[in-house]
Amino acid sequence: MSIMCAAKTSLTARERFDLYLRSNHKRRTVERFAIMDRVLRAPGHVSAEELCKLMKDDGYPVSAATVYSTLELLVDCGLLVRQRFNDKASLYEKASSGTTSAHHHLICTCCGKIKEVRDPALTDLIASRHFAGFTQSYYSLNIYGICGSCSRRRRKKGKDKE
Ligand SMILES: [Zn+2]
Ligand SMILES: [Zn+2]
Secondary structure (H helix, E strand, O other), X not given: OOOOOOOOOOOOHHHHHHHHHHHOOOXXXXXXXXXXXXXXXXXXXXXXXXXXXXXXXOOOOOOXXXXXXXXXXXXXXXXXXXXXXXXXXXXXXXXXXXXXXXXXXXXXXXXXXXXXXXXXXXXHHHHHOOEOXXXXXXXXXXXXXXXXXXXXXXXXXHHHHO
């Protein structure tokens, strides 16, 4: 288990990652910081594969192995959260800082679309919960169902059959 980086909100992402790499005796390479910058700028959720493509599009190609290992370091450092919404590849997203950016996911089991919803009352409720002998650090709430366009499509299909 590695040493967690200081969760000081005053530190920038770059400073946090730098501190984490130093304290865990890992190499602080330019590639790792470039990957960090890119993934933090990506909106929503991104897979390692998509991130490789984004880096390439930016004219900064890096090996898939480097992308994978850097993403794991960023998760360990607390800057990213790894999500597994379905049987597809893991997706990464920025760790929410405080309750303002916290969100939940509505996942369509039909088309796989992921919608982010913010529900401060629910976020506060979960944050206020205390579990005996357990300290919460983060959580992931995924609600599965059928999205609006899929249910419209289903209704249409049903009508066509009549
Ligand atoms: Zn859908
Ligand atoms: Zn999300």
